[in-house]
Amino acid sequence: GAVVSQHPSWVICKSGTSVKIECRSLDFQATTMFWYRQFPKQSLMLMATSNEGSKATYEQGVEKDKFLINHASLTLSTLTVTSAHPEDSSFYICSARQQGVRGTGELFFGEGSRLTVL
Amino acid sequence: EDKVVQSPLSLVVHEGDTVTLNCSYEVTNFRSLLWYKQEKKAPTFLFMLTSSGIEKKSGRLSSILDKKELFSILNITATQTGDSAVYLCAVDVQGAQKLVFGQGTRLTINP
Numbered sequence: 060g061a062v063v064s065q066h067p068s069w070v071i072c073k074s075g076t077s078v079k080i081e082c083r084s085l086d087f088q089a090t091t092m093f094w095y096r097q098f099p100k101q102s103l104m105l106m107a108t109s110n111e112g113s114k115a116t117y118e119q120g121v122e123k124d125k126f127l128i129n130h131a132s133l134t135l136s137t138l139t140v141t142s143a144h145p146e147d148s149s150f151y152i153c154s155a156r157q158q159g160v161r162g163t164g165e166l167f168f169g170e171g172s173r174l175t176v177l
Numbered sequence: 178e179d180k181v182v183q184s185p186l187s188l189v190v191h192e193g194d195t196v197t198l199n200c201s202y203e204v205t206n207f208r209s210l211l212w213y214k215q216e217k218k219a220p221t222f223l224f225m226l227t228s229s230g231i232e233k234k235s236g237r238l239s240s241i242l243d244k245k246e247l248f249s250i251l252n253i254t255a256t257q258t259g260d261s262a263v264y265l266c267a268v269d270v271q272g273a274q275k276l277v278f279g280q281g282t283r284l285t286i287n288p
Contacts (some may be wrong), residue, residue, distance in 0.1 A: 065219075091274060102265060102278045103220070152219050166211075166276065168219035 061087045063155050065169030073177055080138045080172045082153030088133035089155035093166075094126075097150040106151075107134045119167055143176045150174075179204040181268050183279035191287050194256050198282045200266030201248040210242055210249050210273035215263045215281070223251070223264075256286045 062085040067161040077162040082092055090111050106115045107128050113144050115128035125147075136155075140147050152171040184199045202210065209227045213220035226242035226249060229238045233240050237256075242249045253260055263283050267276040 093275065095278075100283070102280045103267075105275055105277075109273060154219075166222075168213075170220070171219045 061085075061155075061157060061167045063169040065088075065153055065155065065172055067172055068170060069173050069175075071094070071175045071177065074144050075142055076137055076139045078102045078143055078174060080140075080151055080153075080174075082138070082155065082169050084134045084155045084157075087157045089136075089153075089157060090133065091156045092130060092136040093154045093156075094128060094136075094138050095152045095154065097152060097171075099150075103152060106138075140174065143174070144147045145176045148174055148176045178217045179268070179270055181277050181279035182267055183266050183282050185282060185286075186208055186280060187283045189285045190220040190285065191271060192256060192258060194286075195252065195254045196256060196284060198251040198253075198257075198264050198266075198284070199248060200250070200279055202266075202268045202277075202279075203247065203272050204268050204277065207244070208268040208269040211269065211276065212240055212249070212251050213268045215265055216261075220265055223254065253284075258286045260284060261286045 064083045066081045092109040094106045097103050098104050105118050106121045107115045109115045109128045109130040111130045111133050117123045130136040150171050150173050153169045154166050181202045209225050211225045212223040224240045229244040237254045240251045263281040265281045266279040
């Protein structure tokens with residue numbers, strides 16, 4: 060199956076700093092990528108949908124100025140958590156849909172990035 | 178509001194038992210239902226269901242969808258300790274380009 064790589068896997072930062080997480084589709088082009096957030100023992104909550112070359116679509120309640128998403132190419136989307144605070148500590152997962160494929164059976168997940176803000 | 182509800186939230190059984198996980202949904206415009214298995218990291222795809230009554234099978238796992246009653250079940254027979262994971266159900270909402278996830282069922286298989 061297709062591979063989605065996420066980096067970094069773990070990041071610890073001080074409160075007030077910004078953290079960038081990368082999501083790459085390694086062997087396919089992804090016009091659409093999704094960013095999810097998962098708290099311990101909870102399900103995945105969609106934060107935003109990232110479309111290549113256009114602005115991301117954010118879910119209700121997600122601050123677009125705090126969670127900056129850039130989808131500059133067909134293989135890379137980035138999520139930047141700006142001025143991170145302890146309550147932003149979470150597991151962030153990206154997923155990518157293969158270009159030209161409509162069915163979401165072709166939605167592939169990255170390995171996730173665990174953010175801890177001290 | 179689109180909603181996916183899984184039950185039970187947690188299940189502990191012995192190796193060799195058969196388990197049934199439930200997923201019910203209420204969405205505006207259903208396209209498909211997907212099951213994922215999540216161990217330590219990101220979810221891995223198990224099944225995608227679009228039609229009622231057609232069972233999908235993969236080894237000891239099987240799943241079926243009922244679009245009239247708006248639910249799906251995931252069956253695991255002859256469970257093994259390696260089946261221990263969180264099982265997530267998600268619904269693809271047509272036109273919205275997103276998956277709505279349920280809370281997940283945490284399955285623990287004891288030897």
